[in-house]
Amino acid sequence: MEPRLCKECEKPLKGRADQKFCDDYCRNAYNNRQNADANNLVRNINNMLRRNRRILEGCIKAGEEMGKVQRQKLLQAGFDFTYHTHIYTNKKGQQYAFVYEYGWLALDEGWCLVVKRSAKD
Numbered sequence: 001m002e003p004r005l006c007k008e009c010e011k012p013l014k015g016r017a018d019q020k021f022c023d024d025y026c027r028n029a030y031n032n033r034q035n036a037d038a039n040n041l042v043r044n045i046n047n048m049l050r051r052n053r054r055i056l057e058g059c060i061k062a063g064e065e066m067g068k069v070q071r072q073k074l075l076q077a078g079f080d081f082t083y084h085t086h087i088y089t090n091k092k093g094q095q096y097a098f099v100y101e102y103g104w105l106a107l108d109e110g111w112c113l114v115v116k117r118s119a120k121d
């Protein structure tokens with residue numbers, strides 16, 4: 001039988017069969033780290049979404065409903081195409097990736113159409 005090891009410090013455990021940690025110290029250290037990792041992940045994704053939203057927002061001129069921008073320009077501004085909040089497919093089957101109220105659609109020759117969802121949608 002393999003020795004059971006503490007999930008935090010990986011020392012062999014000698015207690016009950018369901019023991020996972022040497023003591024409370026190891027248990028707390030482990031749980032705190034797990035929570036910190038989850039919080040970091042959520043924070044990083046939220047930051048990414050916020051940045052993407054700000055970049056798309058900047059692609060639409062004041063008073064206009066949509067704008068066009070080169071995909072390369074978005075990348076240069078730090079846009080990350082991986083991160084969006086939802087997908088919208090229109091009747092023509094075109095897929096827009098939305099970051100909150102701003103969406104983009106890939107067009108020909110590296111262009112992206114950027115739209116803003118109006119309140120009535």
Ligand SMILES: [Zn+2]
Nearest residue numbers: 006009022026
């Ligand atoms: Zn331990």
